[in-house]
Amino acid sequence: MHVPPDLPRARRALIAERLRAGQPVVAAALAEEFGVSEDSIRRDLRSLAQEGRCQRVYGGALPLSPASTPIDVRLGEEAARKHALARRAVDLIRPDQTLFLDAGSTLVPLAGLLPEGQGLRVVTNSIPAAAALLGRSGIALVLIGGGVNMTAGGAVDAQALSELARLRIDLCFLGACALSPEEGLAGFEMDDVAFKRRLLRQSRTSVLMMTNGKLGTQAPFAIARADEIGHYILEADAPAEMELRLRRTGATVLRAAPPA
Secondary structure, three states, X not given: OOOOOOOHHHHHHHHHHHHHOOOOEEHHHHXXXXXXXHXXXXXXXXXXXXXXXXXXXXXXEEOEOHHHOOHHXXXXXXXXXXXXXXXXHHHHOOOOOEEEEOOOHHHHHHHOOOOXXXXXXXXXXXXXXXXXXXXXXXXXXXXXXXXXXXOOOEEOOHHHHHHHOOOOEEEEXXXXXXXXXXXXXXXXXXXXXXXXXXXXXXXEEEEEEEOHHHEOOEOOEEEEOHHHOOEEEEOOOOOHHHHHHHHOOOOEXXXXXXXX
16 A cells, blocks of 8 residues: 555554564565655654564564563463463473473463373472462472562562572473574563573473464564574464474474364
């Protein structure tokens, strides 16, 4: 759709709509489409970034991950899809392992599905995950302490990092806000991202469960390269091209069953 150059608000609204749909945008292409200068488009993108509606990158902008919303909001979103990912993740767990459940709404359903009576030791910095594990029989629970980041929903400060440094994790279930096979994993909170980086170093292998809305999105702070993750679990209807690109990193890529 062509928008006259004297209607910048309408133009920005159309650009914002594409970003909400998960589409990256390129300044040069937008300038040609709308018949305005690249400087005008760059001003549009700067305005949208200041409003928290995109992530500016060289030559354009990327959609923000839906994980930029608060944890109490995210816990109620896409519940069936997150449970489907968690059911698939259980297949990777072996008896007598030490597991880590990272902070993040996608990982909370997994806490309620962990098999009992298999000698599992579960360490977590996530308040919601720890609450879900209370009363589970035959699962040893260790809660990482420290100041709680209310957006992440877990302890990620210096005390939490210090406690994490003393652990050896067999399998960590990592949380991430955004994933691009080329750009890697990223998050929105600096202290949370620092915690996740250390968690990967303390773990023999890692699992990342991703809802479709986070695929191909960006967040400001880098966590790891895509090839640093051992296993990816995608939704049943995740794009086939995304699965192929992740397999090229050398990781195992699994698909969840369709949500109930």
